[in-house]
Amino acid sequence: MGKTVTFALLSGSTENEDAVFAVKLATALLDRGNKVNIFLYGNGCNLANKAVPRADRSPISDGLRAHMDGFVLDAAIESLAGKGAAVVTCHTTEYSRGTEGLEYLKGVARGDVGASFTRMLLASDVLFTIGQ
Amino acid sequence: MLYILNKPCASSLAQLAAVSAGDDEAWVLLVSDAVFLGTDEGLKRFAGLDAESFYAARDAMETRKVTLSGKVEPLDYGGMAELLEDADKIIML
Numbered sequence: 001m002g003k004t005v006t007f008a009l010l011s012g013s014t015e016n017e018d019a020v021f022a023v024k025l026a027t028a029l030l031d032r033g034n035k036v037n038i039f040l041y042g043n044g045c046n047l048a049n050k051a052v053p054r055a056d057r058s059p060i061s062d063g064l065r066a067h068m069d070g071f072v073l074d075a076a077i078e079s080l081a082g083k084g085a086a087v088v089t090c091h092t093t094e095y096s097r098g099t100e101g102l103e104y105l106k107g108v109a110r111g112d113v114g115a116s117f118t119r120m121l122l123a124s125d126v127l128f129t130i131g132q
Numbered sequence: 133m134l135y136i137l138n139k140p141c142a143s144s145l146a147q148l149a150a151v152s153a154g155d156d157e158a159w160v161l162l163v164s165d166a167v168f169l170g171t172d173e174g175l176k177r178f179a180g181l182d183a184e185s186f187y188a189a190r191d192a193m194e195t196r197k198v199t200l201s202g203k204v205e206p207l208d209y210g211g212m213a214e215l216l217e218d219a220d221k222i223i224m225l
Contacts, residue, residue: 003217017164018138021189028209029216126216128224130138 002034003125008117011131012043014071018131019047023076026085036085037120038077039111041093044131047073048089049102074105081107088116134159134219137166140174144225149180151223156182161215162204163189167196170204187215 007026011018026036040048051074060068081087088111094100104110111117121127133155137144144166152158160183162170169177170188178186188198190206200206207215216222 005216017192021138021163021192024191024209025212025216028213032210032213032217034213034217126222130224 004035005126006037006120006124008129009044010042012046022130038087039117040089045089045093048108078106133221136161136224138164140168147225158183159185161187167192170200172201
């Protein structure tokens with residue numbers, strides 16, 4: 001019988017590799033039949049939103065872009081949600097960061113610590129707090 | 133019990149020593165920068181730990197060009213997921 005694994009992801013993209021690690025491990029767990037919850041908190045909540053690309057060409061060089069693309073998790077997070085993972089943000093951290101009105105990636109839901117995250121914890125076998 | 137380390141810092145090792153005291157079946161999984169502890173030299177930092185097995189995240193090891201000790205088994209994400217499933221308890225430090 002699979003486990004229910006909850007990730008409290010506190011780091012956003014690029015500040016370290018915690019977000020990449022969490023999403024890849026969550027994907028592997030889900031693919032093996034486990035249940036996965038991801039709660040995006042702190043800088044992690046920035047992973048919830050759809051990208052807003054520049055209208056003109058980004059000044060980032062092609063070489064650097066290729067490197068940075070390894071930290072872009074939009075497709076992986078939408079894929080996780082599409083496979084059944086619960087991906088939920090903390091709306092108050094979004095508010096304080098000024099991102100509350102941005103559009104979510106497909107499958108991401110608005111949430112909070114008191115209800116959404118607490119429900120995840122009550123039903124979890126494993127909790128990972130990843131990031132800083 | 134499975135212990136997961138993602139940083140090679142002294143405080144993480146001190147925490148590991150504290151929480152694993154008496155655990156003679158400890159599994160240690162090294163991820164991110166903690167894979168630097170998976171070398172022959174790095175494993176000496178676990179001298180006080182009665183670890184049964186050491187594992188390391190393969191992608192973190194390859195990215196950092198770390199040569200693991202023969203005592204450390206590299207795992208892809210599927211392998212890490214399987215390890216998590218097999219562990220009765222898990223602590224991430």
